[in-house]
Amino acid sequence: MLRRPYTLLVGLLSLYLFFLASCTGEQEEVSPMAESFALGVPANLATSVPYPDRNPLTHEGVALGRMLFYDPVLSKTGTVSCATCHQQEKAFTDGKALTTAGVSGKPLLRHVPSLVNLAWMPGLFWDGGAKDLESLSFGPLTHPDEMGQDLKALAQKLQQHSQYPQLFKKAFGTDSVTSAAITRALAQFQRTLISANSRYDKYVRHETGGDLSELELEGLTLFQEHCSSCHATGFFTDNSYHNNGLDSSFSPDHEALAYGRGRISGTPEDVGKYKTPTLRNIALTAPYMHDGRFQTLEEVLEHYSAGVVYSASLAPELQQQGRLGIPLSPSEKAKLIAFLQTLTDESFIQNSAFSKPQ
Amino acid sequence: MKKAGLNYLLLLMALPLLAACSDEEATAPAATVQVELQNMVGVQPLQLDASTYTSPAGDTYVVSNFKYYISNVKLISSKGEATFLEPESYHLIGGEGKTTFELKEVPAGTYDKIELSIGVDEAHNHSTDQVGDLDPSNEMVWDWDTGYKFLSLVGTYTGDTGNGGLVFHVGGDVNYKTLTLDLPQALNLRQQPNATLRLQADVNELFQNPNLIDFDVMHAGGHGAGPSMIAENYSNGFLKVVEVK
Incomplete structure (x- = not known):
């Protein structure tokens, strides 16, 4: 006895929903053939890949x-x-x-x-x-x-x-x-x-192949102490803008290109600031800085330890205790470089999904 | 009791069906309004490259390219009778762009004002992967600092102390300006279902009211205070409706 009215109700309800849907009119057209692309993300990096609504991955x-x-x-x-x-x-x-x-x-x-x-x-x-x-x-x-x-x-x-x-x-x-x-x-x-599949990542995720040497581990400790305020671990960048003491003045030539972030924000406090580059695969991406002025990681660390120059927007991290830069001994530099080399991700540079399509 | 409840539910469900399928616009007769834009210098139609003009500050200049975005066009009845907002309302005027556009499906009513903006609203100004008049191939974008050029005027000038290129690219969210213009006579779409609004833009008004622009002092600019002076000028007297026909 109960079954018929129930069927009728379901039927009416679906009809009702159909009419409601047909009246809403403007629906975002979704490409019928494109198949959504679910990307795996290593756990120590993020939980999912962000994208804008207008351009989902397929x-x-x-x-x-x-x-x-x-x-x-x-x-x-x-x-x-x-x-x-x-x-x-x-x-x-x-x-x-x-x-x-x-x-x-x-x-x-x-x-x-x-x-x-x-x-x-x-x-x-x-x-x-x-x-x-x-x-x-x-x-x-x-x-x-x-x-x-x-x-x-x-x-x-x-x-x-x-x-x-x-x-x-x-x-x-x-x-x-x-x-x-x-x-x-x-x-x-x-x-x-x-x-996010370097030896360092495997170390963080306690995976096989994630062994760091004593030297590399000491480098990691130094890194966390001196570098990670800007090169925040995970992405190895804070995605922010800093003046790391490369120059004391900034040319207005080329439409003020040398103002860096200041050219975009239009505020004097940002003149001479650049985005923190990620350090992932840093051993593969020489030369360094926004103008490629340093050929090696040794030169980069030499800059941070003895080459930082003052200008108004210089990062406060690089002018502590009355001196410019980050004091680093030769052995500390060697340890840092040993650690930075653990950020090389062989599977990234060999991934055939990223290479030239045949 | 149970049955009455079900009937009541069905009645409730039927209500949105009635409402959703009978838009007011669909029953009222809709009209099409043509909007024409003519670029002027004072009372003369702007001629690219061919004519030399005198700026309000007394410099002479030649315009070789001039274009700007008109967006979010609205027709307003000050009696509150009706308002019409054009959907996806972005029009690149001048250059290789348009000189005219059509407002479609305007609900019948009597309108006495048009509201429009110069530029591209913040919601659309921070990404340039867009189509139609906002397509970046129209060369009205900045790629190094993502955003649209709201107005672009390129030419040459001869001032009191110097001469050379005149390049004004005005953009940035602060320079998006919304204008409300009075129609010289009310537009009654019931009597006049295919009307045309004729608008004029006066290039010389970019260089005065309230900011007098002396080309010897400023003859180029994209961001910052200088272009904002031009944006203040284009929100004040640059555009007017000269005819309803």
């Missing part, structure tokens, strides 16, 4: 982004790809202080940054001027000394390409190639570039 989007990343068709001359300067074996850097590999052959004004754990970085570029990964790529794509590409011409080139329109359709549900879709795909691929 297998197809990541694959397209990877293909674009390695394709020189993205540059004006067809000769420069993202990977020209962001080489996987060097943790996505190119080993040059100021690269000349762009389409004009002119040296850039800043050092190529490593591409690692970008999903968690709120500001990109050395000064944090790019506010998200999707917007970032327009910089290198269009800069006359990087890829020199007109965006309208790029969308047209890809639209007429034999393969790309169908790949865009798979990733984003439409084969109409737009500037936005290009950098969204690139951003998806770059969010997958996660590095």
Whole structure:
């Protein structure tokens, strides 16, 4: 007896829900073919990979982004790809202080940054001027000394390409190639570039292969004492901006490029500050600093111990007890360098998912 | 008791069906309003490259490219009868952009004001992976400091003490300005379902009211105090509605 009214009620209810749904009209169109991409994240790094609602990770989007990343068709001359300067074996850097590999052959004004754990970085570029990964790529794509590409011409080139329109359709549900879709795909691929599988990580997670030597452990202790206030462990950056005492004055040339963060925020307190770079894979990403002025880690530590110069925005951490810099003995430097080398992640630079697609 | 409860529930469930499917707009006749924009210098139509103009501070200048964003366009009835907000309302005016756009599905009513903004609102100004008029290929973005150029004027000037390039790129959230402009006559969409609002923008007004811009002192700028002076000027007398037809 009870069964029939119950069935009727369920039937009515589903009809009701159907009508309600059909009346809401504007629903965000989800690409029907793209398959969502669940990325594993090592526990000592984070619990999940953040992404903006407008650009969720999908297998197809990541694959397209990877293909674009390695394709020189993205540059004006067809000769420069993202990977020209962001080489996987060097943790996505190119080993040059100021690269000349762009389409004009002119040296850039800043050092190529490593591409690692970008999903968690709120500001990109050395000064944090790019506010998200999707917007970032327009910089290198269009800069006359990087890829020199007109965006309208790029969308047209890809639209007429034999393969790309169908790949865009798979990733984003439409084969109409737009500037936005290009950098969204690139951003998806770059969010997958996660590095947290170094010997240090295995040590932290108590995994096999996670043995640190006495020297490296002493280096870790020194690191925590002297360096981790900015190079906060986990990401090995606090994602913030500091003046680490490289220069005493900052040129207003090149539209005040040397003001660093100050050029973005427009406040004098930020002049001379740069984003703390991650130290993950630091042994692979020489030379160092925003202009690549130091060739080796030894030179970097020499700077912190004896080369720090004063300017108004100098980090307070580098001017304690009435002296500039961080006093380090030769043996302390050796220990720190031994520790920094444990941050090299071989599985990151060998991961075939990050390499040039065949 | 139980049955009465069920009936009551069904009645409750039916209410949103009635409401959700009968938008007021759908029953009232909707109209289309054309918005035309003409760039002027004083009373003359702006001619790129061809004409030399005199600025309010007495310098001469030539404009080779001029464009700006009009966004979040609203029609307002001061009697509170109706308001219309254009959805996804971003229009790049000038340059290779448009000189006209259409407000669609405007509910019938009598409107006497138009509200619009110059620039791109904060919610859309911090990411440039956007489409349509906000597509970064329109070259109205900064890549090194993510955001839109709200207004771009490029040309040359001859001042009292110097001459050279004139490059004003105005952007930054503080320079997003919302203007409310009176229509010279009320727009009654019941009587006039296909109306046109003709607007004029006066380039010389970028350089005065309240801030007189002397090109010898300032002839370029993107961020900071200088461009904000121009933004104050464009929120004051730069745009006006000259005709309802």
